[in-house]
Amino acid sequence: MQFLRNILDNIEPKVKGNKFLHTVFDGFDTFLFAPKTVTKGPGVHIRDGVDLKRTMVMVVLALQACLLFGMWNIGHQHYTAFNLYSGTGDALFTKFLYGFLQMLPIIIVANVVGLGIEFIFAAKKGHPIEEGYLVSGMLIPLIMPPDIPLWMLAISIIFAVVIAKEAFGGTGMNILNIALTARVFLFFAYPTEISGDLCWVAFDYNILHSIFGMEGATLQALGMSAVPAEGWRSLMVDGFSGATPLGLAAAGGWDAVTQATLPNGAAQYSISNLFFGIIPGSIGETCKPAILFGMAMLIAIGVASWRIMLSMLMGAIAMGLLFNVLGGNPFLEVPFYHHLIMGSFLFAMVYMATDPVTAAQSNTGKWIYGFGIGAVGMIVRVLNPAYPEGWMLAILLLNVFAPTIDHFIYQRNIKRRLSRA
């Protein structure tokens, strides 16, 4: 420990001259060692043990269950598309390894690009590196389709971090949720890549898979000698559909969802598959138990606001009930409780809406903000003819309105104070 400290203390004078190097050094130094800074008056002489690093890393830890399940599920959906190992218990390790190797480049690109920008801006401003991107760097991979081209990922992250965050002054100053800005950029800039039936399953093999011999093994299992010229997608087995439950529900209501089958004849979107997340989708958002685990953890340690989660749930249920009462088309008639396990509702509720920087800041404001997301999200999901999912847009919309909501809450406090006189 002292040895490590000595090494760092020896390096520091060498990098002092270079702004960028010193910022990077400082980032690693404060990661390894909590700094020895002491309080200076006037003010408090002792400080609470918690800091932003700890708070942020707790969210990252809470996401690990989603990540682990997501990696297995990438593999599972991949092999199911080729009608291989289609039992959920089959070839556990192979599926996990496929997903892990698919996920690794996404995580690396997300963090290298995002943190790189963060480092550059921190060096330019002469600030220490702030921890905000720790969470974004974990969230962004989890809300991406599993076969996202890495260059698109990089561009959307550059857009999100530079335009949505650094332009506003960095961590703590942004108006829009960073991860969702990356996602929404992707959605509007490359609509064909991020919608449709086949984008939620990873078909291809990357170089890492080849190194581990996974490509060859799959060819062998399929009884082929080489990858066909049309690519892996052409090997997809008849009867496999990557259509999302929401896509099906939009077209044919809840019946269409339950009637979808896998190539082996089993129901693709049974309630239990939807709940456990054994379905195609964005990487981290399918498995509800993993999300609920993260939710329980974040609420127990008080890092994410339960007010926002509860009010968003209430908003979604209220709007879902209203749709059920109104009726009119099959999608409107989908029972409201089924909406809660379709799509990314839970993930958005636990990890996206609760971002403290972009949410409303007052406790009363949080109730309104959360309820607004729940209600608007359902409207976008159900009434929007183009794309049957709404949380991304609803959260960004309410992000924009959060300061206004707070404004009225504060004005009420100000009026109360004036009325006392």
Next chain:
Amino acid sequence: MGKTIKLKKGFDINIIGKPQKKVDNNFSSKTYAINPSDFRFIAPIPKLTVQEGDEVKAGDPIFYDKSNPDIMFCAPVSGEVVEVKRGQKRAIAEIVILADKENQYKQFDKVDLNMIDREDLVKHLLGSGCWPMLTQRPYGVLADPTETPKAIFVSAFDSAPLANDLNFSVAGQQEYLQAGIDALNILSGSTVYMGMSSGQSANELTHLKNVETNNFDGPHPAGVVGIQIHHTQPINKGDIVWTVKLLDVIAIGRMVRDGQFNTERLFAVGGPSVKNPQYYKGFIGANIEQMLKDNIQSENNRVISGNVLTGIQITPNSHMHFFDNQLTVLEEGDKHELFGWLIPNYPRPSISKTFFGNLFGGSKKEFNVNTNTHGEHRAIVVTGEYEKVLPMDLYPMQLVKSILYNDIDLMEGLGIYEIIEEDLALCEFVCTSKTDVQQIIKDGIELMVEQG
């Protein structure tokens, strides 16, 4: 009996080294000092009425502020003015008096509170050294002798970490306390409010007359007078209220009954670095060297006049500040900590439940705290945490932000009149982003006064 106000918000920081309820009778301070910077907005170089080498009695004026020449700042003890210490830009840092063995009091007239009118009482307190004990809100400044406050507030207990147990400190002083209260009644022209803790219900303080008592039940900052004002008669724009510390009420009572400027009181000395945390008897501005001699059990300490949240760092051979009756000593935390942000190497107090010990009531035990910041300063990210420790109908984070961007209308609206630094000290302690809340409020108050 007044009402009981339950305060849920707040946080008690439990620290090792709570002062034992015993007084070291061998202690006597050789020197005493008054520090002009303890009074907000008086000139850094006030007009001295004594020079080095002069002999003074307790109650003799030693300086006054040119903008308010009626308010006399008086010597707490008799003796020789040995030094006028200067700080930056020749500001007067301390006026040090070498105390006589036997304290000589300047004899003032005793006051018959039934006969005296308010004007004469004001004059009496102005000239006798008692006036600076009256603090005026908004802004926590010296009380303006030309004003009549809406009410006067006294907190009868101190809820800060390792605080002076005021029940112990006022024992046997009931007559002086009552005389002080009666004098404050004349000054206020209306009501004197006293905030009691629920544990004080059977205490000699409850026998006091002419005072309206309210019970405040809850964790720190329940004993902070600003919180008590907010729940009793909140300060509106244009209102003026005064506050007095309980031990200073006794000093005012002694002036009334005996005609002497006698500020004798108990100082609580505590903290993790103190071997025998206990009480010491002295006057305002006592030297702390003898309190700490052979009484410190670690090296590299920080000595604080006051408590760990609001106190002022002083050197181990200097003097208590005017308003402080508590001395805290703890270790400096200038050590690196491997992965300290993730895996704390030693327990530390926190309101955060990310410390898993706190999930199960672990924060009740006493902590060996130090001055490490436990993280670096960041932009504010986490919301709602200031509100958890501030039992006021007020948005502290928004107020802090309004000060940062100098929006005077918003500062007024959000309640700058109702607070001073100490009221929001816990907000600064809990801040995940390590914001200097008290410094910001100080700047805000200065801006408000500057803009009139």
